[in-house]
Amino acid sequence: MTEQILDILLYIQIGLCFLCLYRIVRGPSIADRMVGLDIFGILVVGICAVLAIQTNKMFILDIGIAYVILSFVGVLSLAKYLEGRKLNE
Amino acid sequence: MKYLVYTLIAFGFWLLFTFNLSIQNIIVGLVISILTVVFLGSYFVADVGKLGQPLRYYWFIVYVFIFAWECLKANLDVAYRILQVNMPIEPGIVKVKTVLKTDVARATLANSITMTPGTITIDMKDDTLFVHWIYVPSGNPTEYTHQVVGRFEKYIKKIFE
Amino acid sequence: MSDLLGVIFISIGIIFNILGCLGLIRLPDVYNRLQSSTKCVTLGTCSILLGVLMFFGFNSIGVKALFCIPLLFFTSTVGAHALARGAYWFGVKLADKTKIDEYKDLVKSAKEGGTA
Numbered sequence: 314m315t316e317q318i319l320d321i322l323l324y325i326q327i328g329l330c331f332l333c334l335y336r337i338v339r340g341p342s343i344a345d346r347m348v349g350l351d352i353f354g355i356l357v358v359g360i361c362a363v364l365a366i367q368t369n370k371m372f373i374l375d376i377g378i379a380y381v382i383l384s385f386v387g388v389l390s391l392a393k394y395l396e397g398r399k400l401n402e
Numbered sequence: 403m404k405y406l407v408y409t410l411i412a413f414g415f416w417l418l419f420t421f422n423l424s425i426q427n428i429i430v431g432l433v434i435s436i437l438t439v440v441f442l443g444s445y446f447v448a449d450v451g452k453l454g455q456p457l458r459y460y461w462f463i464v465y466v467f468i469f470a471w472e473c474l475k476a477n478l479d480v481a482y483r484i485l486q487v488n489m490p491i492e493p494g495i496v497k498v499k500t501v502l503k504t505d506v507a508r509a510t511l512a513n514s515i516t517m518t519p520g521t522i523t524i525d526m527k528d529d530t531l532f533v534h535w536i537y538v539p540s541g542n543p544t545e546y547t548h549q550v551v552g553r554f555e556k557y558i559k560k561i562f563e
Numbered sequence: 564m565s566d567l568l569g570v571i572f573i574s575i576g577i578i579f580n581i582l583g584c585l586g587l588i589r590l591p592d593v594y595n596r597l598q599s600s601t602k603c604v605t606l607g608t609c610s611i612l613l614g615v616l617m618f619f620g621f622n623s624i625g626v627k628a629l630f631c632i633p634l635l636f637f638t639s640t641v642g643a644h645a646l647a648r649g650a651y652w653f654g655v656k657l658a659d660k661t662k663i664d665e666y667k668d669l670v671k672s673a674k675e676g677g678t679a
Contacts, residue, residue, distance in 0.1 A: 395649035
């Protein structure tokens with residue numbers, strides 16, 4: 314019973330990623346696309362957490378932590394580029 | 403002294419993340435935390451002397467609970483606005499002033515504001531914070547200041563100053 | 564620990580995630596979309612991680628999930644602040660509904676002065 318519920322929740326979470334992709338594709342300005350990318354990164358951590366329960370393996374949460382840090386660095390550098398500054402300021 | 407404390411903090415985090423007490427793991431963790439502190443320790447700005455005062459930890463725990471409650475309220479508020487058909491939002495950017503002095507306290511205040519009801523800190527110049535608000539109530543500026551920062555300022559002052 | 568409690572926490576998290584993504588689609592401008600991202604989606608994912616902690620108890624996986632929560636909080640708040648500031652300096656317009664903008668003067672004077 315628990316496994317079926319987790320399956321359904323995982324599919325819902327993957328569907329939400331497609332909503333983010335809609336915003337990334339359609340976003341009127343570049344900032345909208347970056348907001349979509351930011352939320353996408355957080356949703357992937359949720360997917361990793363549910364997968365860690367289903368497979369009972371620890372390394373999947375490691376992937377989630379690495380993904381959130383990398384997406385953070387990516388968003389920060391893109392935001393700095395938007396602001397019109399050099400990367401070493 | 404300062405760098406020793408940083409190394410211990412980094413090593414503690416390593417042990418919690420790997421959760422493994424074998425001797426190889428401890429050696430690798432020590433080497434990595436020492437390397438991290440050697441390269442990045444000069445960027446860390448917190449005042450180490452304040453880590454030894456137990457009253458600050460008490461206020462920190464109180465603050466975490468207050469913050470969690472405010473955060474939950476913020477989520478319900480934003481969710482309520484999204485679910486309405488006509489979306490009752492009146493966004494705007496307002497100026498608020500803070501009385502906090504140190505950098506760490508101001509950064510904590512800005513992060514707390516970002517996580518609470520419909521507000522995002524956009525910029526900070528000296529003691530003025532520019533806050534984007536999803537629903538600006540009509541009123542005078544002192545009332546804004548009280549609504550945005552009033553709940554956290556006294557606790558952050560007790561924790562970090 | 565308890566599977567039922569874990570499933571309940573994960574379901575609450577998914578509901579908040581759905582609301583956050585709905586806000587991402589519906590709200591009118593970048594700044595308002597950031598509001599839904601930093602609040603609903605972050606709290607939803609934190610709730611999912613708490614659900615993982617409920618499933619496994621305090622062993623290696625549960626503690627790792629617990630320590631992911633502060634990490635997520637700090638990265639999402641700092642990222643939202645940087646994105647909002649970057650979008651404003653880039654010149655993204657505020658929505659038509661906007662009532663008040665007290666940040667305009669500062670950015671204008673800084674751009675004329677040539678310093679960021």
